[in-house]
Amino acid sequence: MNKPLLALLFVSALTFSCEKPIPQLSDEEYAALTDEQKRSVEHALDGIKVLDDRLELTLFASEPMMTNPTNMDIDDRGRIWITEAYNYRTQLNPKNPTKAEGDRILILEDTDGDGKADKSTVFYQGTDINAALGIAVFGNKIFVSVSPNVFVFTDENGDDVPDSKEVLFTGVGGVQHDHGMHAFTFAPDGKLYFNYGNEGKGLHKGDGSPILDPMGRPVNSETAPYQEGMVFRCDPDGSNVEILGWNFRNNYEVAVDSYGRMWQSDNDDDGNRSTRINFVMDYGNYGFKDEMTKSDWRTRRINMEDSVWQQHWHLNDPGVVPNLIQNYAGSPTGILVYEGKLLPAEYQNQVIHADAGPNVIRMYPVETSGAGFTGSVTPILDGNTRDNWFRPSDVTVAPDGSIFISDWYDPGVGGHAVGDQDKGRVYRLAPKKSKYQVSAPDYSSIESLIELVQNPNRAIHFKAFMALREKGAEATEALEKLYESEDPRMKARAFWLLSKLPNGNDYIQKAATDSDENIRVAAVRASRINGMKDTNFLLTLAGDASAQVRREVAVAIRYEDQPAVWQKLAESYQSGDRWYLEALGIAAEYRWDSYLPAYLEKAGANWTASPEAKDLVWRSRSTQTPELLEQMILAENSPADHRYYRALDFQNADLKNQTLKNLLAKGQNEDQVIILRQAAFDTQKPDATLLNLAKAKSGEIADDQDFLDIVRKYQLKDQKDRVLSIVYQDKDGRMAGAAANIFTNLYGLGEVEKAMKDQDESKAVATIRKFGVVDNKEMATLLSKFWNNPNAPAEVRTAAMEEMKGYQSEATLWEYAEKDQIPAELLPIAQKILMSTWNSNLRQLATEKYGSSLNTNYDIPKMLAATGDIEKGKTIAATYCVACHKIGTEGIDFGPGLSEIGDKLSKEALINSIINPSEGMGFGYETQLVKFKDGKEIRCIVNSKTENDLIVKLVGMGEQTIYKLADIESITQLDESLMPMFPLTEEELVDLVSYLAGLRK
Known part of the structure; x- marks a missing residue:
């Protein structure tokens, strides 16, 4: 039976059985299915476990009606809008068929009320939207995000045919890049919020002119402090663009709750168990790259965190906002804040999120903690234990409060690869026996608009908001009544509209005295949007009992000179509240030289005894800070975490170096190695003090890595025996290799050749x-x-x-x-x-x-059906994989980590990644061809590029290598992976994949 016919039969089956769903197969029954049966539409629901017995998952749409959904929105009529990606990364997948006419935007509709889409309308098709990653329906305008552009389609007459198409934003990263522009969302404050990942690079208006920040600086990755992934907001017409956060890796979507708070997921470098959920504090730096040098997280630094996930986000660095939740391995995608009433109470007002990597939908209940939050994780849907082709790409709320989930459905996820172009599903999650019924919204009366503005569906919310805003004073009484609602989130929705009235500032003042701290948070945010510029208002709220409110006041004065407000905020800081500390740092960014001295003067001469004062100095960036850090280091007799030394890296380079020399002169003997590591040193113009200390100290350094760092940096030639001992030790191959390179650079190959000629053959x-x-x-x-x-x-x-x-x-x-x-x-x-x-x-x-x-004619079905020898596979992995990948504690950190690869890729995807490595290069692991001015060329992975240096990883080396940009002629990204096609037999490949598939959390 062919697949289209099978799908049609299943549609028919659903039509007659929707009243009485077929029970899900047991684990034993599901395991007995063939792989072809498991992948069929007939058993789509059997592959996904619903982890709450009160909820039910139903299949709304599937292939052949639609395929490869990358993003989804639901309009006010309950219709599902889908962006497809049949032509995903076609330049890297030449074997895959393509549609010359381009990818589609589809509208899926259930016209007969049976809970299953029976009508599909092509809204638009074209090569200019191939693999679009975002769609949002705002009235008659449809925003489509597809790097490097954001298109706005306008359907003037509602016939589901666009009457115009314009470029709203452009210049966002490379074509079809997953780490580029993502979806837009409408927030209750009347703004549109959106983001892009670390390939975005910069944002430009439709005419190509750059977006500027409040200080007139272009917003791009070359303008400090901006870098990597960023979050923005704008008015519904695209004007008044603001940058709200930066230094993410691949922040796939942003969700905004009724109080105006932003929530977002972020993706780590593949395999590093560091994906995260963030509360996005305005103007925050989120730590993916080093703020000052833009170095990769692997770069060794003082006070380096003790776990990879903390290292990954530079969480010990001053100036980095904390993470909310650590999700370990994953490929996070769509996200929302559920403010509906259909799902059970514990789901209401919570962040709900799709993670395509581990095949799950999760919820993240949060609680306030000081100026920040704590969170937990509650799984809702799980495909990993059964069908790990389930790849949820988005989650969206329908008008009735149910949740729809789009499923890319593929053996792999992320990178450039696509293993299946023919499948794709959309599911509905709702309480059992809850039919999908949507009535036409009535936008004609204020009474109905008040009901509609409370709807959890953003398309309805948008239209109701805009209609009420247009009615202006006429809607005041109804909005004031809603403002008295017992539901604080609906109260907040009313507040935002009231704040748009001509006397909106009066409502902001009223909200600022509300008993609910979250309404007061909204009041502060609204004061910024309205441009109130009221110092007394901010000064009053700077003394609010809630740290949540004070956090908002702090970020509100970032671009304002408000010394009294900042001083009052700083006085209420309590050591340990990192969110609040970072908010104070955001507020003082351009005024540390005036704010900090005033604070310390008030703190008194004994300020070094205050944990709060020491925290603020650690976070500060004033010209006085290096001297103050020096005082604290001396006063605390070298604290064990060395965080004050790390803080020096964020200060003026000359002042930092002078401070380090001062510390040496004042007898900081215990810290001499740290100072030697941190101080700038030019081998062409060596500083005699530092060089002499390095020579004197090197022999006493206990840590081998510290020792090698000092020997390399200062080019010390009197430590030959110890360097050799590290070369020949067996416990750390990476360090042995680094020592071998240092030895040959310092002493040449004469002694090495002599040792290779030793009469003792084993030596x-x-x-x-x-x-x-x-x-x-x-x-x-x-x-x-x-x-x-x-x-x-x-x-x-x-x-x-x-x-x-x-x-x-x-x-x-x-x-x-x-x-x-x-x-x-x-x-x-x-x-x-x-x-x-x-x-x-x-x-x-x-x-x-x-x-x-190379065997290029592998029998894939045969290999998938075979059972491999895991021990043999482990041996093969040791031969081929660990030369460039980490598996547990073994191997080299060059390519993506494989320690939990079985949680991310199916066997099909693993096989394809091995035999077609160029089809699935992970982002950040692309091959770069670097040509030097002297004619030399290297192929490498570029970790980061600073103002002066190119930091790369070379094949088979875990350590980074630094080249001077002045010596480089060009850097070109290649479409071919650095990973070769290994000469493996089918049997060897089966063994290897069987081993890798078992590497799970």
């Missing part, structure tokens, strides 16, 4: 293994002397050939291969190296010379 081989990891022309030439010497022992020759790996070494090996100068007995090893090289050019040349040893 010679050990030296080759340890130093063979150094990947440069000189080492490759040295190794060639041994494997090309017929008189050398066989084990020595074999070891030398096997170490001819790496870009430079493989290029040298090819020079011999090209001239047929590789000994026959070692040719199989050389061929394997060259055929598996990460250098695509060499791999192609080797393939042409030796013929392909």
